[in-house]
Amino acid sequence: MHDTRCNLNEIFIEQFADGELDLKESSEISAHLENCPECRKKYDEIKLVKRVITGIKEREVLSVIEKEGFISLIDRAVKPSFATRIGTVMKSHGFSVGFSFFSFASFIFLFSYYIYTSDKENSLVVNEIISAHRHSLPDEFNGTENTEAELQKNFKVDKKLMKKLAKISPVVRGRYTSIAANPVAKINLEGIGKNKGTLFMSKKNHHLKELFDDKDCVVKTHDEECKARHFQEKENDLVYWENQDNDYIFITESSGMMAEMVQLISSDY
Amino acid sequence: MEELLKSNLDKIFSYSLFITGNRDRALDLMQDTIVTVLNKKHLYKEESHFRSWIFRVLKNNYLNQLKKEGVKKELFLGDLANDGDSSSVFINESNGKIEELNDPILRERINSVIASIPMDYREVVIFIEMDGMSYEEAAKELGIPVGTVMSRLHRGRSYLRKMLRKEAGELRIITEKVRKNA
Numbered sequence: 001m002h003d004t005r006c007n008l009n010e011i012f013i014e015q016f017a018d019g020e021l022d023l024k025e026s027s028e029i030s031a032h033l034e035n036c037p038e039c040r041k042k043y044d045e046i047k048l049v050k051r052v053i054t055g056i057k058e059r060e061v062l063s064v065i066e067k068e069g070f071i072s073l074i075d076r077a078v079k080p081s082f083a084t085r086i087g088t089v090m091k092s093h094g095f096s097v098g099f100s101f102f103s104f105a106s107f108i109f110l111f112s113y114y115i116y117t118s119d120k121e122n123s124l125v126v127n128e129i130i131s132a133h134r135h136s137l138p139d140e141f142n143g144t145e146n147t148e149a150e151l152q153k154n155f156k157v158d159k160k161l162m163k164k165l166a167k168i169s170p171v172v173r174g175r176y177t178s179i180a181a182n183p184v185a186k187i188n189l190e191g192i193g194k195n196k197g198t199l200f201m202s203k204k205n206h207h208l209k210e211l212f213d214d215k216d217c218v219v220k221t222h223d224e225e226c227k228a229r230h231f232q233e234k235e236n237d238l239v240y241w242e243n244q245d246n247d248y249i250f251i252t253e254s255s256g257m258m259a260e261m262v263q264l265i266s267s268d269y
Numbered sequence: 270m271e272e273l274l275k276s277n278l279d280k281i282f283s284y285s286l287f288i289t290g291n292r293d294r295a296l297d298l299m300q301d302t303i304v305t306v307l308n309k310k311h312l313y314k315e316e317s318h319f320r321s322w323i324f325r326v327l328k329n330n331y332l333n334q335l336k337k338e339g340v341k342k343e344l345f346l347g348d349l350a351n352d353g354d355s356s357s358v359f360i361n362e363s364n365g366k367i368e369e370l371n372d373p374i375l376r377e378r379i380n381s382v383i384a385s386i387p388m389d390y391r392e393v394v395i396f397i398e399m400d401g402m403s404y405e406e407a408a409k410e411l412g413i414p415v416g417t418v419m420s421r422l423h424r425g426r427s428y429l430r431k432m433l434r435k436e437a438g439e440l441r442i443i444t445e446k447v448r449k450n451a
Binding site: 010011014015018020045046049050052053054056057059060061062066067070071073074075 | 271274275278279282283286292296299300303304307376379380383394397398399403404419420422423426427429430433
């Protein structure tokens with residue numbers, strides 16, 4: 001009867017599987033594995049674990065949008081603060097004769113900069129969202145340059161609401177990370193495209209869809225991954241959209257609808 | 270540092286995923302870590318090993334997150350039972366490829382299994398299995414002797430094999446269910 005117990009240290013099998021042995025040792029272990037079913041089984045399992053990890057690594061990758069989001073996050077994080085910039089300028093000028101004049105000028109500059117950035121920040125975020133989703137936004141958003149211009153003009157980011165949502169819903173938080181921008185925002189869609197309000201949903205969210213069945217909705221199909229619905233409430237518009245990369249965007253002027261969506265999403269997850 | 274981060278985003282994500290075991294959490298952790306790294310980039314010395322440094326920051330941020338959430342215990346070095354009987358192969362294979370891994374539910378389960386390996390073993394497993402480092406490279410990155418790398422790798426793998434076998438039946442059922450429902 002074949003004795004299945006083997007005294008070979010398992011670490012040698014691992015070293016063999018990892019290619020850590022020299023030629024002579026490798027051929028010894030290889031020959032042993034041919035004749036020892038017990039060690040062969042261990043070796044097969046080690047190789048299988050390797051393939052599982054490699055398989056996971058190959059499949060679990062950042063989406064293009066997520067990657068763009070992180071790059072944008074890095075770029076924004078390294079942008080020097082306004083105070084740093086002022087400090088640098090002051091240093092280069094010193095506190096010399098023109099100090100008083102400089103103080104006055106910097107006050108004017110500070111004020112102008114504040115006005116500029118408060119507006120600029122918003123349009124940066126809008127640009128970011130639009131560019132991140134450029135290739136996958138539904139037709140209404142993606143049709144013409146006009147649409148983009150309109151979006152940029154009308155987009156208002158509600159940061160408080162976004163933070164609140166991010167706290168409530170891990171999904172929103174995840175998406176927030178994924179585009180490193182603002183998946184939750186307020187927008188006035190009036191005048192954009194033919195349909196005023198559109199509720200876009202993926203197949204995955206049928207249960208959410210059903211909740212809007214009694215509403216004045218128009219079913220829209222964009223592609224295999226994305227289904228859309230139209231919804232309006234008191235002339236205000238709601239958009240909830242999930243694309244194939246599982247990014248979420250809430251766009252609404254209606255706080256009531258937003259609350260409803262928050263509840264739906266957070267209860268779902 | 271910024272360029273280093275940008276060129277290593279995929280790697281950081283993989284680390285993050287294997288630390289948290291969940292895609293959403295991994296993205297969160299990755300974001301926190303990038304912010305931390307950029308704030309503390311003065312602490313990074315060029316000669317130090319970027320991968321292990323980033324891994325350490327990820328790990329610390331993750332442990333802080335757990336602490337905040339009130340999770341008391343993250344497994345570290347401990348007494349792990351040996352894998353015992355190895356009588357079953359846990360996932361079907363065909364042509365050397367594990368087709369089941371296309372199933373996101375299965376991947377999530379496996380990710381959480383990987384994330385349950387005690388942290389000290391996990392980092393060695395990740396560096397060697399995922400990054401393809403040699404034992405010596407991993408030892409240098411982590412600042413530990415090669416012998417320690419080998420023993421931690423062995424224990425980490427044994428734990429992983431054992432846990433995956435334990436999950437095996439259930440995982441296969443889930444995969445089948447998903448297929449039937451599809």
